[in-house]
Amino acid sequence: MSAIFKTLKPLLVLLAGVWILVGCEAGPPPTNLAPAKAKAAQCVEPTADIRKNHMAYLMQHRDATVLAGIRSKQYSLVECINCHVDPKRADGSAVHYEDRDHFCASCHTYVGVKIDCFQCHADRPELANQTNYQHKLGSAESYHFSHQLGTPAVLSLQDLQTITSGGVQ
Amino acid sequence: MTKNLVNEYRRRFLAGLGLMVGATLLPELSNTQAADVTARPENEPASSHKRWGMLIDVKRLTDGGAAMVAACQHEHGWGHDPQASAEQQAQWMRVVKVTDKQTLHSFSLPVMCQHCEKPPCVDVCPTGASMKRADGIVYVNKHTCIGCRYCMMACPYKARSFVHEPLKDQKPHSPRGIGTVESCNLCVHRIDKGQLPACVEAAPHAVIFGDLQDPDSRISQALKASGGTQIRADLGLNPQVYYLNI
Secondary structure, rough: OHHHHHHHHHHHHHHHHHHHHHHHHOOOOOOOOHHHHHHOOOOOHHHHHHHHHHHHHHHHHHHHHHOOOOOOOOHHHHHHHHHOOOOOOOOEEOOOOOOOHHHHHHHHHHHHHOOOOHHHHHOOOOOOOOOOOOOOOOOOOOHHHHHHHOOOOOOOOOHHHHOOOOOOO | HHHHHHHHHHHHHHHHHHHHHHOOOOOOOOOOOOHHOOOOOOOOOOOOOOOOOEEHHHHHHHOOHHHHHHHHHHOOOOOOOOOOOOOOOOOOOEEEEOOOOEEEEEEEEEOOOOEEEEOOHHHHHOOOOOEEEEOOOEOOOOOOOOOOHHHHHOOOOOOOEEEEOOOOOOOOOOOOOOOOOEEEOOOOOHHHOOOOOHHHHHHOOEEEEEOOOOOHEEEEEHHHHHHOOOOOOHHHOOOOOEHHHH
């Protein structure tokens, strides 16, 4: 038994080495697509394309938005995050870009890409009732102040003239 | 902390509003803000056929503009950066109290980026990050801002701030981060959707927002009827923010 082991030992070591090397070649860790798949079947471009070209789309769109005011949703970074990242993990903790399990970081850490986008941009969707987040998830449609005020009384032209001619205070 | 303050502002603001409605019984409630901004199709760039402006009636701002400032803070998430000292905190909008030394008459007004037609902050920017959009909104393209702060020096209204520290969990619609200058952007993200700026929505009784280039807009009509004052008009920068009763 031990003799057989002795003769096989180099072979076993070799096999173990090969197995480790194969492990190294396993490619990038799988990305966490669960949040996105819960919302859509497809990305904004075919998967192979977005994998390869997302940075170009984002860079192009950011200039279109900030310089010209184009607000289309397709390549919007806010939309990528809304679809691809859950505000919290199952255990309630926050996911940030610094964590390996953040969707964008999952590949970037592996390939050693560094981006500064999340120094400014939120790296997860907004949550209601959080100290730094006062809005509902994903929408500014309804605004807190208008909620509180109901139908606001609005300054009319007539009104304005009364005031300017010294009427009210 | 912030929340309580906001509530306090809101209460005071509502009390003021109640008083005022009681006192004057506004004649035309149908004359709403709803038509002041209309949504632009999302694929369409901002157009130079519009020039957004604001008219603030200081006498009607019973709180001097505190509710407007609170709304701005709420919308963009500035003013409580954890590491910054009080003087370092970003300030997109602030209440300025003015007192006449002779008569001791005093009043308060909210001051933010005045969205000049000829903005000095744009002139001095070495990278072109400080910019004026086609529809007259002046803001920082933070993607090309290098944080040199020339624009902060150049602005006669002290309207710009600098972010000194790494931030987390910013508002998704208002990215702000270390090493860049920022200021009131007239809530571009809201205007583009056809919504009013947050501060305007917070003071509907005292502020009219709209297109200065459209002679029929409520703001143009109001300005035609009652004038309105630009602050430091002597500088010739032609700001788009007008005040009444200052």
